[in-house]
Amino acid sequence: MGKVIKVKIENFTENELKCKCGCGSLNVDNEFLIRLQAYRYLLKQGMTPTSCCRCEIHNRNVGGVDTSLHRCYPRATCAIDFYCQDLKKAYDLACSTNLFNEVIWYKNKGFIHLGLDRNQKNNYYMVK
Numbered sequence: 001m002g003k004v005i006k007v008k009i010e011n012f013t014e015n016e017l018k019c020k021c022g023c024g025s026l027n028v029d030n031e032f033l034i035r036l037q038a039y040r041y042l043l044k045q046g047m048t049p050t051s052c053c054r055c056e057i058h059n060r061n062v063g064g065v066d067t068s069l070h071r072c073y074p075r076a077t078c079a080i081d082f083y084c085q086d087l088k089k090a091y092d093l094a095c096s097t098n099l100f101n102e103v104i105w106y107k108n109k110g111f112i113h114l115g116l117d118r119n120q121k122n123n124y125y126m127v128k
Helices: 030-043 056-061 087-097
Strands: 048-051 079-083 102-106 111-115 124-127
Touching: 030 087, 087 102, 087 111
Parallel strands: 102 124
Antiparallel strands: 048 079, 079 111, 102 111
């Protein structure tokens, strides 16, 4: 699919954000990237992305829905899953900043999902 990333960000590499299946797809929404970098500054700890961009095939293979914010085509990705040293702090901060309207802490799986869904009217914060 190729590579589309227009905003330079300090704390994340293209390798961390591209599709994990090996296809190299990378198309992340610019506003989402700016919000993600702002969140990282506020968090003051490292974040290890486990999933950001997903091509259609990889999204299907990992059980993602067709409308997943991780899908990088036909529109740009607006979601990231990550783990870090203090997930409680990361979750609480994400809920309090209003940078993202989807914040899900998969407690048993050890990661947090951040999403920016422009079609969603209300915030969706949850611990699963």
